Amino acid sequence: MNDRSAQRLAMLQEALASGGTLHLRDAAELCGVSEMTIRRDVTTQPSVISLLGGRLVMANYPGVTPVYDLTEQQASHYQIKHRLCQRVASFIEDGDTLFIDCGSTLIPLLSQLSHFRELTVVTYALNVANSVAALPNVRLVLLGGLFYASSQSFGSDGMRAAIERLGINKALISAAGVDCERGVSCFHFHEVAPKQAAIATAMQRLLIVDASKFGLVRPAYFAALSDFDIVVTDDEHAPKVQDCLPHASPSVTVA
Amino acid sequence: MNDRSAQRLAMLQEALASGGTLHLRDAAELCGVSEMTIRRDVTTQPSVISLLGGRLVMANYPGVTPVYDLTEQQASHYQIKHRLCQRVASFIEDGDTLFIDCGSTLIPLLSQLSHFRELTVVTYALNVANSVAALPNVRLVLLGGLFYASSQSFGSDGMRAAIERLGINKALISAAGVDCERGVSCFHFHEVAPKQAAIATAMQRLLIVDASKFGLVRPAYFAALSDFDIVVTDDEHAPKVQDCLPHASPSVTVA
DNA sequence: CACTCAATGTTATAATTTTAACATCAACGC
DNA sequence: GCGTTGATGTTAAAATTATAACATTGAGTG
Numbered sequence: 193m194n195d196r197s198a199q200r201l202a203m204l205q206e207a208l209a210s211g212g213t214l215h216l217r218d219a220a221e222l223c224g225v226s227e228m229t230i231r232r233d234v235t236t237q238p239s240v241i242s243l244l245g246g247r248l249v250m251a252n253y254p255g256v257t258p259v260y261d262l263t264e265q266q267a268s269h270y271q272i273k274h275r276l277c278q279r280v281a282s283f284i285e286d287g288d289t290l291f292i293d294c295g296s297t298l299i300p301l302l303s304q305l306s307h308f309r310e311l312t313v314v315t316y317a318l319n320v321a322n323s324v325a326a327l328p329n330v331r332l333v334l335l336g337g338l339f340y341a342s343s344q345s346f347g348s349d350g351m352r353a354a355i356e357r358l359g360i361n362k363a364l365i366s367a368a369g370v371d372c373e374r375g376v377s378c379f380h381f382h383e384v385a386p387k388q389a390a391i392a393t394a395m396q397r398l399l400i401v402d403a404s405k406f407g408l409v410r411p412a413y414f415a416a417l418s419d420f421d422i423v424v425t426d427d428e429h430a431p432k433v434q435d436c437l438p439h440a441s442p443s444v445t446v447a
Numbered sequence: 448m449n450d451r452s453a454q455r456l457a458m459l460q461e462a463l464a465s466g467g468t469l470h471l472r473d474a475a476e477l478c479g480v481s482e483m484t485i486r487r488d489v490t491t492q493p494s495v496i497s498l499l500g501g502r503l504v505m506a507n508y509p510g511v512t513p514v515y516d517l518t519e520q521q522a523s524h525y526q527i528k529h530r531l532c533q534r535v536a537s538f539i540e541d542g543d544t545l546f547i548d549c550g551s552t553l554i555p556l557l558s559q560l561s562h563f564r565e566l567t568v569v570t571y572a573l574n575v576a577n578s579v580a581a582l583p584n585v586r587l588v589l590l591g592g593l594f595y596a597s598s599q600s601f602g603s604d605g606m607r608a609a610i611e612r613l614g615i616n617k618a619l620i621s622a623a624g625v626d627c628e629r630g631v632s633c634f635h636f637h638e639v640a641p642k643q644a645a646i647a648t649a650m651q652r653l654l655i656v657d658a659s660k661f662g663l664v665r666p667a668y669f670a671a672l673s674d675f676d677i678v679v680t681d682d683e684h685a686p687k688v689q690d691c692l693p694h695a696s697p698s699v700t701v702a
Numbered sequence: 703c704a705c706t707c708a709a710t711g712t713t714a715t716a717a718t719t720t721t722a723a724c725a726t727c728a729a730c731g732c
Numbered sequence: 733g734c735g736t737t738g739a740t741g742t743t744a745a746a747a748t749t750a751t752a753a754c755a756t757t758g759a760g761t762g
Contacts, residue, residue, distance in 0.1 A: 193707070202555050213499070216749085226711055231750085240581065244468065245500010245719080246749055274461045287652055300461065318580055318589075325573055325594055334601055336571075336591030339580055346589055356607075449739070471719085481741055486720085501719055501748080 195231050195320035200225070204234075204241055208250040209295065216246050272402050272426050277301035279424050280364060280400055286310060289361040291390040292320050294383065297366040297400055299323065305330055314358055316386045317345040340382055347382030355389035363394035365420070367401050369408035375417060377410035384414045391419055400424045452488050455480070459489075463572050468502040527657050527681050532556035534679050535619060535655055540563060544616040546645040547575050549600035549638065550657055552621040554578065558572060560585055569613055570598040571641045588613065595637055602637030610644035613635055618649035620675070624663035630672060632665035639669045646674050655679045 200223045200366040206224065208214055220227040234241050234248065241248050277300040284290065286309045292298055294317030302323035305311055313324045324332045335355065337348025348354075365387055369377040376399065378387070391397050391414075399420040406425075417423070423444045455478045462477065463469055467565065489496050489503065496503050532555040539545065541564045547553055549572030560566055568579045572592040579587045592603025602611075620642055624632040631654065632660040633642070646652050648670075654675040659677035661680075672678070678699045 196709085198558065202558050205558065206528070206555060213498070224675065228712080229710055232710085240578070243750095244502060244504070247499060249499070249504070316591075318576065321573065322577065325596065325599070328596075332594035334573075334589070334591040334594060336589040336601065339576070339587035339589060341580065341583070344580070346591065350605075350609075451739085481740080484740055487740085 197237070197284055200230070200233055201237075201239055201241060204230075204248060205239075205250065208241065208248060213244075213249050216243070216248065216381070219248055273297055274300040276400055276402060276424050276426060277304065280398060281305075281307075283362065283396075283398060283422065284308065284311070288312070289314065289359055291315070291355070291360045291363040291394060292324075293317070293366045293387065293390075294320065294343050295362060295366045295368075295378075297402070298364055301364070302327075307376040314355070314360060314390075316347070316351065319344045335386065338382075340380060343380050343383060345380075345383065347385070352385045352389040355386060356393045358393070360390060360394045362396045362398065363390040364398050364400060365391065365415075367399065367405060367410075367414075370399075370412035370417065371409050372407075372408050372417075374409060375413050376415045376419075377408075377413045379410050379412065381412045383414050387414045387446075391415055396421050398422045398424060402426050450491070455485070455488055456492075456496060459485075460494075460505070462699055463496065463503060463505045468499075468504050471498070471501050471503065474503055479684050482567065528552055529554065529555045531655055531657060531679055531681060532559065535653060536560075536562075538617065538651075538653060538677065539563065539566070543567070544614055546570070546610070546615045546618040546620075546649060547579075548572070548621045548645075549598050550621045550623075550640065552657070553619055556619070556681060557582075564644065569610070569615055569645075571602070571606065572598070574599045590641065593637075595635060600635075600638065602640070607640045607644040610641055611648045613648070615645060615649045617651045617653065618645040619653050619655060620646065620670075622654065622660060622665075622669075624665035625654075625656055625661050625672065626664050627662075627672075629664060630668050631670045631674075632663075632668045634665050636667045639667050643668045646670055647667060651676050653677045653679060660701055 203223060204214065204219055214222075216227045216230055219230045223230065230248075231243065233239075234243050241250055243249075273296065277298065279297050280298070280301055281304045284305075289312040292301070292313055292315045294315070299319065302320065305313070305324070306329060308329060309331055310331075312331040312333065313320070314333045314335065315321055315324070316337070318339065321332060321334045324330050335346060335348075335351050337351060338344040339346055365374045368379050371377070378384070397420045399417070399422070401423070403426050421443070425444065425446060428444045448539070458478060459474055460470065470478075471482045471485055474485045478485065485503075486498065488494075489498050495505060498504075528551070532553065535556055536559045539560075544567040547556070547570045548570055549570070553589070554574065555628065557575065560568070560579070561582050561584060564586060565584055565586075567586040568575070569588045569590065570576055570579070571592070573594070576587060576589045579585050590601060590603070590606050592601040592606060594601055623629045623634050626632070633639070652675045654672075654677070656678070658680050680699065680701060682701045
């Protein structure tokens with residue numbers, strides 16, 4: 193909260209911006225203070241710098257992912273999403289123009305995009321953009337606007353038109369709830385326009401949801417199940433899924 | 448070197464791909480082996496995963512370079528930008544709508560924005576957006592488009608119009624070259640439209656350049672020195688600056 | 703000038719991580 | 733079967749890092 197403290201943090205942030213780690217002792221020497229002070233600088237106030245085993249690391253500067261500890265449960269829950277994304281990747285072809293939705297479901301897909309020769313990714317999510325920005329083989333189009341921190345995504349009144357002007361090949365859509373009768377829903381209303389526009393303009397529409405989302409109702413409906421060509425899900429909660437999917441037209445892939 | 452070892456590494460890589468860190472003990476439990484084995488997995492063979500203070504971190508994340516050695520030159524070079532940004536901050540008022548240019552010059556400013564009660568930041572740079580996205584007191588508007596990795600920024604044909612539709616208060620512009628007669632220039636042509644639009648629409652225009660930029664000519668001219676109201680620079684290379692600035696109209700602030 | 707307070711430094715101790723050495727175990731060929 | 737081998741597990745000691753308590757400094761104030 194100090195002025196000098198903030199100055200030191202900014203200095204270290206600059207030093208770490210190009211990557212790498214800085215040992216506490218080097219940081220202390222660089223700033224001309226004791227290790228304890230640096231330690232206090234980075235631990236007593238929120239910062240993009242975190243302390244890991246005596247070394248300062250930046251929370252992925254060009255990206256925004258903070259350094260936090262995954263629990264074993266989180267890591268295993270991630271396995272489901274990864275399996276879903278592996279299945280999604282099997283639908284992707286070289287040269288595709290993909291619309292990639294916001295949320296955490298499709299994040300594991302992004303690192304797999306490096307295996308293709310050439311792709312274009314259209315998104316309105318900051319975290320997606322950050323992951324894609326690092327891939328040299330992927331052209332990135334980010335749809336900007338006002339930032340909504342809750343979903344790490346942008347919204348603007350022109351977004352629907354902007355998306356419909358693009359030649360999107362495949363729309364990869366995620367959701368927070370899928371209900372047999374009411375359809376597919378998400379939490380935030382600003383996500384509705386981009387999702388709907390992508391569904392409207394894409395040649396192929398994939399809905400990617402883990403099975404726990406079935407039967408859930410969220411504030412913002414944006415599509416019917418029948419609007420999708422393919423539903424990618426997992427078999428963890430098979431009964432719930434069975435209730436919904438046979439009634440709808442899309443083909444279902446269980447990863 | 449082992450088959451199982453490689454399998455475990457792949458598994459952990461998947462778990463870590465979305466960011467964050469995984470404690471050795473959780474990784475061990477996740478893979479059903481001892482901590483020692485995981486430790487050996489990641490240390491005995493080259494891998495994208497590294498071990499930092501008992502936690503696994505992805506290599507494309509901060510921790511990949513074991514130690515980052517800073518030269519004192521880098522440290523002092525940082526000081527200049529930080530001083531410039533402190534001066535810039537003194538021009539900012541609560542409630543301002545700021546246009547913030549891409550590049551590294553204005554990065555140190557962003558952490559200082561948390562000291563204000565309420566601000567709006569307009570930018571077309573990914574790195575700026577990432578820093579601002581973390582600030583709860585700042586409304587962020589990102590102008591999207593096609594991503595240009597070289598400048599970590601976006602470009603689109605509609606950007607000029609999009610900026611002129613916004614009520615920008617103060618334009619904070621950086622540059623790669625300032626020439627007395629030819630004007631102010633940058634490296635990339637896609638930066639010209641947003642810079643010009645911001646200059647055209649803003650009520651107050653600040654040019655922030657360290658003194659080493661004076662006398663340099665870059666491919667893309669975007670403004671004359673007289674288009675700015677305030678020039679913020681440093682006195683490191685006073686002679687060069689003197690040659691240019693007296694001829695132009697803006698007031699000069701030396702930080 | 704003495705007092706106060708916040709920031710920083712110092713030290714000792716606790717907790718954790720790393721290393722090394724050795725034990726176990728299963729697979730495989732002879 | 734038997735011994736070898738590579739992978740893995742276990743344990744204890746060494747090194748490092750984290751924490752907490754207390755000492756010092758230094759600027760601002762009455």
